Amino acid sequence: xxxxxxxxxxxxxxxxxxxxxxxxxxxxxxxxxxxxxxxxxxxxxxxxxxxxxxxxxxxxxxxxxxxxxxxxxxxxxxxxxxxxxxxxxxxxxxxxxxxxxxxxxxxxxxxxxx
Amino acid sequence: xxxxxxxxxxxxxxxxxxxxxxxxxxxxxxxxxxxxxxxxxxxxxxxxxxxxxxxxxxxxxxxxxxxxxxxxxxxxxxxxxxxxxxxxxxxxxxxxxxxxxxxxxxxxxxxx
Numbered sequence: 001x002x003x004x005x006x007x008x009x010x011x012x013x014x015x016x017x018x019x020x021x022x023x024x025x026x027x028x029x030x031x032x033x034x035x036x037x038x039x040x041x042x043x044x045x046x047x048x049x050x051x052x053x054x055x056x057x058x059x060x061x062x063x064x065x066x067x068x069x070x071x072x073x074x075x076x077x078x079x080x081x082x083x084x085x086x087x088x089x090x091x092x093x094x095x096x097x098x099x100x101x102x103x104x105x106x107x108x109x110x111x112x113x114x
Numbered sequence: 115x116x117x118x119x120x121x122x123x124x125x126x127x128x129x130x131x132x133x134x135x136x137x138x139x140x141x142x143x144x145x146x147x148x149x150x151x152x153x154x155x156x157x158x159x160x161x162x163x164x165x166x167x168x169x170x171x172x173x174x175x176x177x178x179x180x181x182x183x184x185x186x187x188x189x190x191x192x193x194x195x196x197x198x199x200x201x202x203x204x205x206x207x208x209x210x211x212x213x214x215x216x217x218x219x220x221x222x223x224x225x226x
């Protein structure tokens with residue numbers, strides 16, 4: 001299995017621009033998670049989906065952030081407009097929703113907003 | 115909220131056994147305990163999971179006392195490549211956000 005695939009690996013953009021991060025979960029997994037990691041705040045859960053439906057988006061920082069999961073094999077996290085404080089590593093993870101199923105993380109997208 | 119508490123950092127030398135303890139006083143009856151490892155520039159990686167007593171796999175062992183208010187991740191004979199941050203999480207997906215929240219983790223530094 002290829003694992004969770006995220007793209008791009010690195011993204012550098014200017015303040016005010018729109019940023020779209022992409023994620024392909026492991027085939028057959030029915031949960032998908034978006035996390036953000038910074039030195040100051042550690043790993044933060046932004047939002048997660050079950051069967052393509054958002055379950056908990058209480059971690060989304062503000063209205064500038066949005067996430068979609070149009071089908072079981074693809075999800076996007078969009079920031080519009082981006083700000084320097086959004087600079088972080090964004091991780092996508094997926095899981096099969098059994099009781100003891102762990103999270104499988106991608107290698108992340110390092111976002112730098114200048 | 116089943117909060118977890120771990121030491122912020124630990125130091126060890128190659129070949130030693132390392133034990134990292136996680137406190138989770140408010141663990142619920144149905145909660146599992148899961149440990150992850152994170153290397154720089156990578157996402158966390160699942161290491162081991164357990165409910166009670168002892169679990170062992172090719173990478174680590176997990177010891178859970180009868181009251182389940184803590185757990186200990188044991189790494190036998192560590193090497194330099196075990197230098198990483200280790201996180202413990204309590205619960206499962208059905209518990210929602212509380213089971214999906216990573217704490218600060220334990221930063222393990224292995225020296226030659």
